[in-house]
Amino acid sequence: MTVTRTTCPYCGVGCGVIARTAADGSVSVAGDPAHPANFGRLCAKGSALAETLGLDDRLLHPVIAGQRATWDEALDLVAERFRSAVAEHGPDSVAFYVSGQLLTEDYYLANKLMKGFIGSANIDTNSRLCMASAVAGHKRAFGTDTVPGTYEDLEIADLVVLTGSNLAWCHPVLHQRLMAAKAERPELTIVVVDPRRTATADAADLHLAIQPGSDVALFSGLLAHLDRTGAVDRAFVAEHTDGFEDALAAARAIGLAGAVAATGLTEREISGFYDLFARTSRTVTVFSQGINQAADGTDRVNAVINCHLATGRIGRPGASPFSITGQPNAMGGREVGGLANQLAAHGALDDEEDRARVQAFWGVSHLPKKPGLKAVDLFTAMRDGRIKALLVMATNPADSLPDADGVVEALKACPFVVVADVTAETDTAAHADVLLPAAAWGEKNGTVTNSERRISRQRAFLEPPGEARPDGWILSEIGRRMGYPGFDESSPAAVFREHAVLSHRLNADRRDFDLGGLATLSDAAYDGLEPVQWPVRADGSAPGGRLMGDGRSYRAGGRLRFVAPATAQARTPSGRFVLNTGRIRDQWHTMTRTSKTPRLMGHIAEPFCQIHPADALSLGIEPACLVTVSSPYGTVVVRAQVTDGVLPGNVFVPMHWTDRLTARGRVDSVVAPLVDPISGQPALKGGRCDVARFPATVFGFAVTIHKPAREGLDYFALAPAKKGFRLEFAAVSGAVDAEALARRILGMSSSEPLIAVADASTGSHRFAAVSHGRLMGAVWIGPEPVAVSRAFAAEQLGVGGPDLLLAGLLAGRPGAGRADGGAVVCSCFDVGVKTIEEAVRAGTCLSVDEIGRHLKAGSNCGSCRPEIKRILDTTKNCLQTV
Numbered sequence: 015m016t017v018t019r020t021t022c023p024y025c026g027v028g029c030g031v032i033a034r035t036a037a038d039g040s041v042s043v044a045g046d047p048a049h050p051a052n053f054g055r056l057c058a059k060g061s062a063l064a065e066t067l068g069l070d071d072r073l074l075h076p077v078i079a080g081q082r083a084t085w086d087e088a089l090d091l092v093a094e095r096f097r098s099a100v101a102e103h104g105p106d107s108v109a110f111y112v113s114g115q116l117l118t119e120d121y122y123l124a125n126k127l128m129k130g131f132i133g134s135a136n137i138d139t140n141s142r143l144c145m146a147s148a149v150a151g152h153k154r155a156f157g158t159d160t161v162p163g164t165y166e167d168l169e170i171a172d173l174v175v176l177t178g179s180n181l182a183w184c185h186p187v188l189h190q191r192l193m194a195a196k197a198e199r200p201e202l203t204i205v206v207v208d209p210r211r212t213a214t215a216d217a218a219d220l221h222l223a224i225q226p227g228s229d230v231a232l233f234s235g236l237l238a239h240l241d242r243t244g245a246v247d248r249a250f251v252a253e254h255t256d257g258f259e260d261a262l263a264a265a266r267a268i269g270l271a272g273a274v275a276a277t278g279l280t281e282r283e284i285s286g287f288y289d290l291f292a293r294t295s296r297t298v299t300v301f302s303q304g305i306n307q308a309a310d311g312t313d314r315v316n317a318v319i320n321c322h323l324a325t326g327r328i329g330r331p332g333a334s335p336f337s338i339t340g341q342p343n344a345m346g347g348r349e350v351g352g353l354a355n356q357l358a359a360h361g362a363l364d365d366e367e368d369r370a371r372v373q374a375f376w377g378v379s380h381l382p383k384k385p386g387l388k389a390v391d392l393f394t395a396m397r398d399g400r401i402k403a404l405l406v407m408a409t410n411p412a413d414s415l416p417d418a419d420g421v422v423e424a425l426k427a428c429p430f431v432v433v434a435d436v437t438a439e440t441d442t443a444a445h446a447d448v449l450l451p452a453a454a455w456g457e458k459n460g461t462v463t464n465s466e467r468r469i470s471r472q473r474a475f476l477e478p479p480g481e482a483r484p485d486g487w488i489l490s491e492i493g494r495r496m497g498y499p500g501f502d503e504s505s506p507a508a509v510f511r512e513h514a515v516l517s518h519r520l521n522a523d524r525r526d527f528d529l530g531g532l533a534t535l536s537d538a539a540y541d542g543l544e545p546v547q548w549p550v551r552a553d554g555s556a557p558g559g560r561l562m563g564d565g566r567s568y569r570a571g572g573r574l575r576f577v578a579p580a581t582a583q584a585r586t587p588s589g590r591f592v593l594n595t596g597r598i599r600d601q602w603h604t605m606t607r608t609s610k611t612p613r614l615m616g617h618i619a620e621p622f623c624q625i626h627p628a629d630a631l632s633l634g635i636e637p638a639c640l641v642t643v644s645s646p647y648g649t650v651v652v653r654a655q656v657t658d659g660v661l662p663g664n665v666f667v668p669m670h671w672t673d674r675l676t677a678r679g680r681v682d683s684v685v686a687p688l689v690d691p692i693s694g695q696p697a698l699k700g701g702r703c704d705v706a707r708f709p710a711t712v713f714g715f716a717v718t719i720h721k722p723a724r725e726g727l728d729y730f731a732l733a734p735a736k737k738g739f740r741l742e743f744a745a746v747s748g749a750v751d752a753e754a755l756a757r758r759i760l761g762m763s764s765s766e767p768l769i770a771v772a773d774a775s776t777g778s779h780r781f782a783a784v785s786h787g788r789l790m791g792a793v794w795i796g797p798e799p800v801a802v803s804r805a806f807a808a809e810q811l812g813v814g815g816p817d818l819l820l821a822g823l824l825a826g827r828p829g830a831g832r833a834d835g836g837a838v839v840c841s842c843f844d845v846g847v848k849t850i851e852e853a854v855r856a857g858t859c860l861s862v863d864e865i866g867r868h869l870k871a872g873s874n875c876g877s878c879r880p881e882i883k884r885i886l887d888t889t890k891n892c893l894q895t896v
């Protein structure tokens with residue numbers, strides 16, 4: 015057994031993970047009790063990491079034009095095509111689109127290669143979609159891209175405001191830390207500002223369901239209120255800040271009345287929140303994608319920060335604005351200048367001094383002077399023919415960028431597309447001329463930086479399979495083959511030292527991002543590096559921790575700055591509904607990793623659209639029917655989820671599904687390519703769309719041992735089950751031969767035996783394929799969404815003998831006295847909603863903790879505790895009503 019301390023590759027919490035590799039090669043994971051981000055906790059995604067290590071869909075060797083190639087052939091071709099594009103069309107004719115999943119060392123090399131040696135700033139990253147507005151807001155207010163607070167601040171605050179953050183699902187371990195603090199100190203008040211009633215809102219003391227896009231008005235009204243009620247820290251403002259009067263004038267112009275009108279909240283609700291904020295000095299405001307992913311995202315960030323500057327609540331224990339990033343290494347990408355408008359080490363492309371220092375350090379003479387193309391503009395330029403060669407690393411823009419169908423067109427239009435990834439099974443890789451097999455999590459070495467500026471090591475504990483290689487090796491080889499010096503040493507330790515030295519040269523006297531104290535780490539010390547927060551100065555001063563608590567910034571004159579938000583322009587296309595997109599609890603990005611595990615897919619197995627009951631009624635949309643969500647850019651077909659958790663006029667669709675798992679589930683194909691004018695961050699929330707009932711005439715569900723056929727289906731959603739697959743499907747056709755359709759899905763010829771039951775009264779059909787006494791597949795087809803216990807049906811796959819409940823299976827439920835857990839709520843222990851409801855009804859579990867003790871649900875990672883509480887409350891209410 016070998017034990018490796020590493021870091022989770024998913025969200026920006028950056029949890030420490032202990033990976034244990036047994037002699038037979040099997041791997042298990044657990045939270046690292048010594049890691050200061052999680053102290054041993056992991057969420058459902060982190061807990062399931064070992065289940066995602068299979069090689070079934072891995073890219074194992076380079077591919078050129080669909081044919082297997084050697085590394086030399088592939089890398090020589092990539093270098094030659096990039097070199098010739100630069101020679102013929104100039105440096106700005108090539109581009110890199112990289113990822114917050116990259117390790118810092120790899121990110122550093124990508125940025126160095128493009129900006130330092132190719133001579134273009136056309137390198138952007140999917141971090142643009144995540145936190146570019148936070149970066150821009152920080153720089154406007156602080157002069158640097160600095161998160162002033164720490165995770166501990168959430169635990170010791172008296173008030174935590176979560177705005178635009180579904181922390182319970184998107185950063186579950188930090189949410190669990192917050193909830194544990196609240197359990198110890200119930201007086202800690204949690205306020206959630208979100209148009210949607212999320213799991214985070216369920217667990218809060220106060221939920222302010224504001225109208226989408228009214229964030230600036232809410233926080234401007236708060237600033238005016240702080241001034242009016244004498245809550246402004248006048249001494250702090252006078253001594254340490256600029257711009258207060260202008261920001262206040264803009265805030266007063268909005269005032270309480272403007273905030274009420276914009277947010278749709280009552281005056282009482284808003285005043286209650288404002289008073290709470292004003293009187294609570296230990297306040298942390300956490301903001302995330304609901305703030306950043308908007309056409310006025312940067313203004314929203316500054317509207318939040320303004321309230322903290324006005325009260326001096328910055329970088330103090332339990333008092334700070336706090337941006338939490340979505341990705342595992344979005345922060346590391348910011349450190350190396352992975353965005354098209356940044357230089358390395360927090361430098362600025364338009365700063366002569368920064369450029370001179372970086373040029374001298376890299377030994378180059380032609381650093382670009384102007385920013386490169388940001389993500390949306392980059393793919394527009396590609397569609398226009400301005401980009402001749404593109405390298406995509408560790409990301410899937412064909413699904414994740416707005417106007418995703420336009421992005422596919424751009425990839426098709428680009429003469430030379432290289433994709434380096436762990437799998438070829440992505441919607442982006444389908445358009446690659448060259449595929450380069452990359453090492454995955456657990457197979458590569460480097461560092462990542464989490465949302466509280468903590469640098470942690472990701473360590474390898476597996477050999478890369480086949481010919482897969484680390485991203486840093488791939489980038490160094492491309493640099494070398496293009497004839498550039500500076501790429502001879504690609505070991506992560508050496509690259510980290512180079513990065514640390516540059517951060518010191520650039521920032522020792524100018525900024526807080528200084529890793530000078532790590533610049534001389536030996537290889538062994540780098541291998542053993544403990545999680546550490548920057549800055550890490552060479553002289554040992556100011557080690558990590560909170561920043562700017564003394565009111566000093568790195569702006570000229572050392573003052574912090576208020577920013578008066580500009581009025582956001584309504585620029586979205588027309589459509590009846592506001593479209594909100596976002597994450598769900600157990601999936602990550604475009605699901606290339608998390609969809610490999612049945613227990614994560616068991617939570618939510620198909621894409622959905624949350625719609626308010628009043629809107630659903632007006633459109634003839636019933637629960638579980640299928641709907642189209644469309645805009646001039648594209649259309650998705652998803653399952654309707656009718657809920658008053660969204661406001662009337664709003665819908666929510668998750669961001670994760672792709673063409674791999676659905677017929678038409680790529681929601682970013684519906685989103686308009688609008689961006690914040692300052693940060694360039696796309697407005698992935700707050701666009702407009704229309705919703706209509708999808709005219710399916712045939713609905714069905716199948717469980718199959720072998721991957722089911724999906725051809726000809728107008729809707730499908732495929733998910734793995736423990737012993738096979740489950741498939742939701744629908745078709746738009748007048749008449750259908752149900753048996754022929756079932757055989758097609760199951761891959762059976764007309765002569766193979768198939769048990770068939772038809773119900774003429776309902777027009778429904780059920781089929782079961784049994785081979786050698788074991789269930790190989792079952793299909794339910796009907797004119798309405800079929801009522802089948804999905805969990806029970808999937809459990810029956812592969813079952814034979816007396817355990818095969820064929821009669822119950824064909825009826826779609828196990829029958830009296832047989833367990834039917836229902837849809838998974840707790841992924842860690844596979845506990846379903848019906849099991850929890852039954853325990854509540856039986857009176858054995860009347861609290862979340864009791865459910866944990868009796869059923870184990872919610873007792874491991876805790877991600878599902880808000881859902882358990884909702885089920886508990888609903889079931890208790892039903893019992894009382896009865």
Ligand code: SF4
Nearest residue numbers: 022024025029057060
């Ligand atoms: S909260 Fe979950 S997904 Fe995020 S880093 Fe921790 S274990 Fe990974």
